[in-house]
Amino acid sequence: MVNLEWNHFDPIPPLDGRAKGAAEKFYRDLQHAYPEFVADFENKFTAWQARWFDPESPGAVSALQRCELPEYDPLLFLGPKITPLVVHELSKPGNFIATTLYNHLETDPQTQVHPDDILNYLTLTRHANLIVELNYERFQRAQAHLNAWKARCHANRQQQQQQQSPTQPQNQTPQSQTLAPPPIPLSSPSAQSTTVAHSGILSGLGLNSLELDPDTSCAEYEALVRMGPGIVAQVMLEYNRDRTGPWGKLVHQLICERPLEEGQEKEQEGFLDSVKGQEGRSVGEDPVRREKRLLRRYEKWRDWFECQEHHEVVGGSTPSYLKNVASWS
Template identity: 95%
Template structure:
């Protein structure tokens, strides 16, 4: 647990070494998986950083005023996907100006230093150190939830395969009892309750609502959604390792702020049009040729990879204003 207590008569506490090392490793992992993403961020950040103490910008005397420089908006519009890269910059001495960029991107109050905490908030070196340490805690929480959700989805696949492959028992023979994964815990959020997924009757045979996607109608998924878009880079690392896995559903929810409705993926905004085509449902609940399904899921990954590496946040959301941009005014 990050210790926010600090007496202003004492020296500024040093950055926790474990948190700093974790920020560096996260950065290297992203650089390995998505080199264009990291290179684009670094180019934009360096251009903004070069203006921090530019004598030709005498009006930019505070961290907030430096966000009014023209080099700032290209960073801001990349969105929360760059959060771990900003955290990595904050782990370096002298980059405390970027605390405002971080606060403009972040929507989770658990990983922010609140302005009412005047001492920690206004002492920018301390502010930056706390952001790095709070993000290390979030990374650990998110990884726990990601592992739990991955296990849940794997159990769902096994359960569905068992249901599909159970042979018809000869007359008079007692069927063997199968051990199935427990049904997912229903979501409580209104947005999740509105999700409708056109699956086959297999779910009904399992005692589940045929309009419910078991991958997203569970407590494990809900816990990740509550963490907000600040974890999307961490999810994209999982997606890179498991490109036909369920991660696209979570990325869509975090970025577009609405569920991905399998079988109805030709969105009005057109972001997934070229991915899903006319091929129908997700296929994870049966009915779709496995080879076709794998190719479609790989195309879905490539679409999200292209967005992650080369596009701004708004290019995936179909014209709506992302929550993080609505949040900027409260930090201005």
């Protein structure tokens, strides 16, 4: 737990070495997996940084006023996917001006220094250090949730394969198969809205409204959604390692702020995850076609992550983080 206690008569506490090391490792992992993404950020950040103390910009005397420089908006419009790169910059001495960029991107109060905490908020070096440490804690929480969701999705795949097997007796469970546990009941408003959305989608496809996507109708998924778009880069690292995994569903919800319309997307691509065979048995999508479809989905998200601004994929709506900017101005 990050310690927010600090007496202003004491020296500013140093940045936690573990948090600094984690920020550096996160940066290197992103640079290895998505070099164009990191290079684009660094070009834009360097252009903005070069104007911080520009004598030709005498009006930019505070961190907030430096957000009015023309070089700022290209960074802001990249969106929360750049959060860990901003955190990495904040881990470097003297980059405390970037606290304003971080606050404009971040929507999770648990990883922000609140303005009411006047001493920590206005002492920008302390503010920057706390952001790095709070993100270290978030990274650990998010990784635990990602691992739990990945395990559930894996179990869901095993269960689906058993149900789709034409030779497996219906009342027999192979010892080598691990069935997914029943989804944990969700009671949060966001979970209920997700359920309603999925029901409408499936109904429109002529499927049973109770046939919800087991990957997203579970507490493990909902915990990740609640963490907000600040974890998108961490999810994209998992996506790079497991390109046919379920990560596109989560990225879509975090960025577009609505569930992925799974059945409709596949129908447009000429695929359905399953069709009804004889005796109502579900026959799975051809594995080769499924892999190609999922790889295409990864390529789509990789292209957005590396080369596009946040709003280019949200369908015209205003992202929550941009609505959040006014509260920090």
